[in-house]
Amino acid sequence: MLNYIWSGMILVSIVVGVFSGRLEAVTAAAMDGAGAAVEMCVGLLGVMCFWSGLAKIAENSGLTKAFAKLLSPVTRLLFPKIKKDSKAMNAIVLNMVANLLGMGNAATPLGIAAMKELDKENGHRATASNEMCMFVVINTASIQLIPSTVIALRQMFGSQNPSEIIFPVWVCSVCAVIMGVCAAKILEKRRKLL
Template sequence: MLNIIWLALIVISIVVAAINGRMELINQAAFDGAKTGVTVCFGLLSILAFWMGLMRIAEKSGLLELLARALSPLIQLLFPDVPKGHPAIGYILSNMSANLLGLGNAATPMGLKAMEELQKLNGDKQVASPAMCTLLAINTASITIIPTTMIAIRMQYGSVNPVEIVGTTLLSSFAATIVALLIDRWYRYRHVRRYR
């Protein structure tokens, strides 16, 4: 559906530009957009490579395992229906760690693997399990300590102080995560009451 919406927007803009005799603006916008996309990608690439390298070092040094042990009581509280030691727990922890560092691109593959593992535990394959909904809520809101991607974009566009957003990002992402978890628990409670 999203592809259809994008296609419709492109076709409508081309038709409107043709009717108004402004086709040169479409060409200019296409080339400017491509140039900006490549420039931003190169800027993000260095920052993401740096943080991904740090995540790899943390993994090899055992820091992620230590973090996993420290967060394991919280994970068990958030995901009570996932058995202790299940592979999904490791992927969930990796996903949350990447999100904490603002590495949404790095968090995505781990989140997908966590969903695959949670699907194996799911009794009804056609409906998302409560654990899957909780992971989606946490992943969408995700507390971010260091908004790496946004800092990289701000640096790319010449911000005087690209890290000044750290405090507000932490506060807003913390609030979003709390709200997401409260809504998740409320729906879980309603679901349990309905099927008793």
């Protein structure tokens, strides 16, 4: 998909550039953009290292497990059919906590582990179970306590108050997750498992 989006971006800008007589500016923008991308990554590098370092402390000190206990009432509500102390539930909770703490590197392997457990419970069918759909929906609307990349970007571009977006981000993510969960619950009843 990105294949088409990206080539589309390039083609459209060249064609529009020809018609608007800004072809030179388009060429300059290409070079400018390439530099800006590297500049941005260098600018983000320190902050990314910092948060990854903190995430590792959280992981090594078992903070994830402590958080997981706090979350268990929520997960039981979301996945009523999965047993409380099963491997599947454990992996689901750890993935959710990793997402919350912004541990992107750790969250994906944990999520895949959770999917594998759910796949076992689903009898390795090619059609997703309700629990799998719910789990992926929650992941696509992941709540992150500190949206560190955006904050770092804001700081790079000279924002007066880079972290002021945190509270609004929480509100929006919670609304999104709740609506996603409701949508999943409604839709799973409409279409029965094949």
